[in-house]
Amino acid sequence: MMKWTIFALAVTLVISSEVVSSKVRERSPRRWLEREARASWTLNEPMLQVRRDKLHVSLQGPPGIRKVSFYMSLNERFSRFRDAQYKFRLKCDAAKFCQRRGGPILQEGDVVYYGMKAKIRKTPLQKFLGRIWIPFPLSTTTGPTESPVLSCSALLPTAASGCAEFAYNTSYGYPTLGSGRRNPERGFYIHTETKASSWSPVVLEPLNQWVDQGITLIYRVYVLDTFVNTNISDDILQKIRQDFVDIRSAGLKVLLRFCYSLNASIIEDAAPLQLKKHIEQLAPILQDHVGVIALMQAGFVGVWGEWYYTANYGNEGNVSLADYENRRQVVFALLDALPKSRQIELRTPNYKRKILERLSPVTSAEAYTDAKVARIGHHNDCFLASDTDFGTYIDKADEYPYLMNETMYVSQGGESCNLNSPRSDCVTALKELQELHFTYLNSRYYPDVLQSWRTQGCYDTIDHSLGYRLIGVFSRIPQVMKRGTIATVGIKIMNVGFSAPINYRSAQIIIINTSSGEEYQSPLQSDFDLRHCHPGVCFLDATLSVPSSASAGDYQVLLKLPDGESSLTDFPQYNIVVENLKIEADPQRRLNLLGSTTIVSAN
Incomplete structure (x- = not known):
């Protein structure tokens, strides 16, 4: 999560008059989003059809209807009316039947994202946002056939x-949650962790409760704090095995990470030879239980397994060529230990580029092969937290387009770690989640960011859309x-x-x-x-x-x-x-x- 930058950020915010004034400027768009999130629609549902290659919208309005506006975008979500690509007003006749054909030419494969506003005498403004409609040609041809x-x-x-x-x-609209929310290997996850020094196993009862709530992923961190200088004990290895058995019994999948410390003041991690031995010990477990492993984060190195505060691999960003070689060997050992059907994830795009000594993203020809570039994805544990996501990006202008292309074919997920309006608000969140192809997020962290998404009305959309739908x-x-x-x-x-x-x-x-x-x-x-x-x-x-x-x-x-x-x-x-x-x-x-x-x- 790269939490080491939070304290420095807090200091700069205390007395800066420029920051105070910018916060005042940020309130207006936030209020705009909150007003639109409170939209309500009690009228008849509009009918959408394709007529002469364009969208035709019709609505039977009530007495007193005065103005009906339709907002739409093709193949791109929008969370504010003013951000729609197209807008047109329906014409209402004496019988209050409103209709109009408008927008661009529609083609096979287009997705229409749309919203509406309607003004009625002596009635609050009617409006909604975030619905989708998929136009397609309908044809049915029947008849006998002699072909075997x-x-x-x-x-x-x-x-x-x-x-x-x-x-x-x-016609599936947001924010109604459908059955797809319970699909495996996607969505908001529940964070769990245990230390070797004070073991806390997964327990079936809460696992089953999470499944009933629509959760399909748990995040499991194993802190090997008592094995920094020794091999993992048989007892702990067996407990990890049992965890996987119970996760499977509940019908969940796991996002997996190992580390040695959760305390920034305790930076000890296993030296390269000892760490390699730990991976060798864990390999049979990973192979036997690969089915319940959605993916594995590289971990191991540094506090939280995030590769920053570390005793053996280049501390606080001071990483030598020898340190990078040691990091490279950790990644390669994990790729060998984990079955080839699974990916590992690294904390920053720079780490992947350095380790593979390659600047270009994975290509469509390489995707889904055994190549290392196709088996390394990304996790961002300070999503939207600052302009650089607290160190996730070194050069965002270069690395962001790289990630957009990479994550078409490898995994991307994470969590936020700081409220950072307006960047952490719905508009930017939806844009970047879509562009970076996010599959999963922490359901409990960062709480202020999650609450802002609920207040602004995009939380359910994100819940629907993480991963595939x-x-x-x-x-x-x-x-x-x-x-x-x-x-x-x-x-x-x-x-x-x-x-x-x-x-x-x-x-x-x-x-x-x-x-x-x-x-x-x-x-x-x-x-x-x-x-x-x-x-x-x-x-x-x-x-x-x-x-x-x-x-x-x-x-x-x-x-x-x-x-x-x-x-x-x-x-x-x-x-x-x-x-x-x-x-x-x-x-x-x-x-x-x-x-x-x-x-x-x-x-």
């Missing part, structure tokens, strides 16, 4: 003959599947979160007989990786071999997005749900209902 392999690909402009198109409701647009499914043949189902999904999923995940198609419950599922789709579903549109073409023994009749067609680790593939609590497709008849299975088909004899 029926392809209903979402990539085709229109549905092929014999395919039915199922379009889904995509998947919404089904449409699917194309064969109307009829013949026994003993192969069918292809096409699915179009919109990711309106800040980032793609951070770990590998494939997909399966499941069909269930609506009368007997008879069920069949495809193998994992070998050519599909959900990490490629970046913010925007993604497609899945999934094949299913229809067994010759399948009973004739009507079947539900479902999508399963299981965990990418084979040890967790069959545990439904780790399935991803597409927010508007979750099957409510059996919510514990966390499956996504795509549509229906009929299985008939091959003859």
Whole structure:
């Protein structure tokens, strides 16, 4: 968290008249945000349609309606009306039916972020912000087919003959929390920690309570304070193993960090050879329980594991070439110990560049490979806390664009550590969370920053949007599947979160007989990786071999997005749900209902 700069900052703020005057200037935008956060809308819901390639908005207003304004932006959120890319006023007739076509030309894949204001006589101003709408073409073509392999690909402009198109409701607005909030490996986390000298295990009861609250991530810090100069004891290694077992039992994932001190006055950490031995001791645990590890922060070096106050690796920023070589060996040892399916994270972008001796970000060709550059992400533990995020950036003009590109393909998360209005306010927070593709944040720190987001009205939007947020647009499914043949189902999904999923995940198609419950599922789709579903549109073409023994009749067609680790593939609590497709008849299975088909004899 780079807390060492807080005290210096506090001193500069005490007597500076310039700071006082700037605080006065900051109040106005904050009040603006608070007024907009208190917006209310009790009128009918507007209808959004595409007409002649543009957005058409209509609203049936009440008596006394005088003025209706529509605000919109394409593919970019806005948290104040004045920041919308486009604004137009609806025209209301004598019957108070208001409508207008406006805005830019809409194209396949666009996301419309919108808000509205309406003035009515003797009634408070009606308004809302932060809703989304996904325009898409609707077409359904039906007819018989003689092909033994029926392809209903979402990539085709229109549905092929014999395919039915199922379009889904995509009008999901903020701040309503949907089922996607409980998806794994994303969102606000709960911080936990324990010291080897005073062990505090994870406890199932609070873990289960956090799951009930919608939490899917915990942060676990292991402080090896009694092992700075010795090997980790078998007793502590077994306790760490048991923690992972209990985390798995609760259906959670863990953000993992090890260090030797949580006190800035105690900077002792393990010397290079001893630290390497500790990593070797932990490696079997990391490999056996990789399924519950969302990712691992590099840690180990320095107080809090944040690489600043350290006895052995270059203290307080005075890092020699030999120190950097020792740091490099820590990172490389962690990458070797942790299974290649997982990333580690470093505290600053400069650390990654120095260690890899490379200034350029990871490329799309390198992404998701075993290359070191593709397995090192970033955590910012003083997000928005100052102009440099308390030392996170050395040269922000250079490092910020680097991170924007890096975090398309590697993980980014963290926490704040200081209220720093207006930088820590909603406007900047939403902008940087989106641009830097944040996957997770601390749910309890920094409390003043979190409360400011609640007051200004963006907390729920952030809660929704950390990591991925998947919404089904449409699917194309064969109307009829013949026994003993192969069918292809096409699915179009919109990711309106800040980032793609951070770990590998494939997909399966499941069909269930609506009368007997008879069920069949495809193998994992070998050519599909959900990490490629970046913010925007993604497609899945999934094949299913229809067994010759399948009973004739009507079947539900479902999508399963299981965990990418084979040890967790069959545990439904780790399935991803597409927010508007979750099957409510059996919510514990966390499956996504795509549509229906009929299985008939091959003859």
